[in-house]
Amino acid sequence: DIQMTQSPSSLSASVGDTVTITCRASQSISNYLNWYQQRPGEAPRLLIYAASTLQSGVPARFSGSGSGTDFTLTISSLQPEDFATYFCQQTYSTTFGQGTKVEIK
């Protein structure tokens, strides 16, 4: 199986901050990488697919980059509704990262 390692597992940030979450694959996955957001009690939400394509309806402050084994999700100008858990998913054989919880500082 392709292992996905996310870091950090949690972070604290303030409204207006820029945060970066990384996801590393145990082998090259080209751009076969998606990012999701999950707020407590809500359904997970697709944010970015194919490493850098923003899903329809997702604010432009979310961006993704990377290829091969190293990927990043960046949230610019963090908003109150962005405090949530984020996880990556590789689509070669469908495995997920452990998640990164973004908390209010």
Place this chain on the structure above:
Amino acid sequence: QVQLQESGPGLVKPWEPLSLTCTVSGGSISGSYWSWIRQPPGKALEWIGYIYYSGSTNYNPSLKSRVTISIDTSKNQFSLKMTSLTAADTAVYYCARYSSSSVWYFDLWGRGTLVTVSS
């Protein structure tokens, strides 16, 4: 808009089977792929399998021997059956739509249902 809702028992005894249903509302189940995913407490999400509206399926090899996913287009529902449950199967179970553009992704999810395996 299209919404997904999981339903089923919250408590299952060890070695008994689990049956969950996902109801698709606001749109047709036809023409799409549908999937089950689970998340044990404190662990990463794990893909269980998917089904096409035509009935063709694909399962996670690690669960394949215990899992069956079926679909009822007349009811706009698809279902998960898992046998021989143990405590390791305690998890939040999600249903999701499995779609593709340049890559495959889960673009719609239910809120999930917690299944606890315990006597």
